[in-house]
Amino acid sequence: MDTQLKYRDIIKSVLQQHANHRANLTDGYDSRVLFDDERGHYIVLDIGWNGDRYLHTTPLHLDLVGDKIWIQYDDTEEGIATDLIAAGVPKENIVLGFRHPRIRQHTGFAVA
Template sequence: MDTRLRYQENIKIILQEHANFRNTIPDGYHSQLLFDDERGGYLVLNIGWNDDNYLHATPIHLDLIGDRIRIQYDDTEEGVATDLLADYSAVEVASKQTKSAQRETKRYERL
């Protein structure tokens, strides 16, 4: 899978987790996800009413520019960058393990 497609999938998963968490809070607000793969835009939109208070906020806004993820806005406690880096690290570890296994296979094939 190429880098851009992998980033698109990872961003969607991470933002879905944030939206799911927000939607468990019983305060009248809910999260919507906005994905634009063609232009590389990814947003979490919090919207709704709580008594007389209206909320329309974008707590997370990410753009995928080329093969880089740009965090345009992040109003989360731990930061979406933490999730992205954790996900990227897991991908890197899996990639290194796969490459290591491929080298071992080639080594045994030569014997």
């Protein structure tokens, strides 16, 4: 299996696990996963009502660009990079896109 297909499967699995966990919380909203394999975009979307407050937010957004996984947004406690590494993705193939390019060189992850 080529790297891109492998990473696509890993991303989908990890995001689905996060969505399932978030859906089990008693906050009154639904967590959904949105996959765009053609363009390499992967998102967890939280949507619904929590009391009188309507929620529509994206706690996780990953892109697959070439053989690198770009974490564009991560609103999790542990950080989704930890889950990607545990699933077999090397740190040098993970880009913390939400970090400024000048800072990325100091993160231990890929710069771009």
